[in-house]
Amino acid sequence: MKKIIVVYCHPYVNSFNHAILEQVINNLKQQHLNPEIIDLYAEQFNPVYDQEELQLFHSGQTHDPLVTKYLNLLRQADGIIFITPIWWNSIPAMLKGFIDKVMKEGEGLTHTVTKTGIRGELVNLKRAYVLTTSTSPTFYLRWFCGNAVQKIFIKTTLKQLGIKSGKWQNFGGISNAKSAKRNAYLQKIAEMPFHF
Template sequence: MNKNFLIVYCHPYDNSFNHAELLAIKNNLNKHNIKFNVIDLYNDHFNPVYDSEELSLFHLGKTHDTLVVKYLKLLKESTDIIFITPIWWNSIPGMLKGFIDKVMKEGEGLTHTITKTGVRGLLNNLNHTYVFTTSTTPTFYFKLAMGNSIKKIFINKTLKQLGMKHAKWFNFGGITNSKINRRKRYLEKLNNLKLNLTYKLKWR
């Protein structure tokens, strides 16, 4: 089966390191002739707020947000998914949380179903999940002293609950004080990263 990646990108600033990561990963996929689509949440002007009108339409199986319909279609047509996001205040940004809250909520029957024990994910078409983050906190400190919420909650709970499989997390820690040469080396690794879970990137 031909691969069709979906990139969910969450950063408002085009000169950010996250945006440089996005360009490196897009170049990687193009280089290997892998088809992909990009959801650029800020550039799309996605509204992460789940308002009262949206909630009332939910009970009718509808939404008033055309982007939600578009995003759900992309999710179901993809074979693999990549998230690119900063870590803000030890978690994902509100914009990305709103994407999960709003799009997945409207996707009942597409992204998940409700059982007696809670949510059962239906995004089994997504064979591999990659999460690329940046943090001001060094990675080792984030993992050991700050609760490691990206791995423990976002990846191991939320994404897994939706049916996303074989998750791999890469974090560029200490971004604020990092030197240009270190950033360049990391981006070069992303350019050459084999997106099949066989390539191991050292924690930094």
């Protein structure tokens, strides 16, 4: 059974993002995929890359046991799903800190620095899905805010880590969305085919 890492990034358990998380977990199980959840807020992950962490960088070590745990999970998985809100047109600081700390500590594990750039080592992660919510409409994020999730997070950052394929799906205009629209979206997530 394929193992799928779900990185969940929202502080409020009653949020719409949490409802998406629940649908994703059920969906993966129905597709005979094995979800492993990384709940950054619930696990009290510290996203700050501090001085002590930097001093340990070249030895490939960390003083944060969650970083070691997350690295091990990532290296044993077949795919990854991110569930996060979009704040200020990009991913939240908590998720950015996850990328900064876990991936930077993993030089030689998540990536290798070469003369021509970064070569990703997480080739075991066949595909990434990035499921987001935003106050802004999706078209606004794509055409007026630089399309940061698709262009930078998926096609640059994740690709540099070795994840060659990624799909972004956003529920825009969440603040004004009626219950019927929210429920229809959750049903869509419940039936969404995940390919890894």
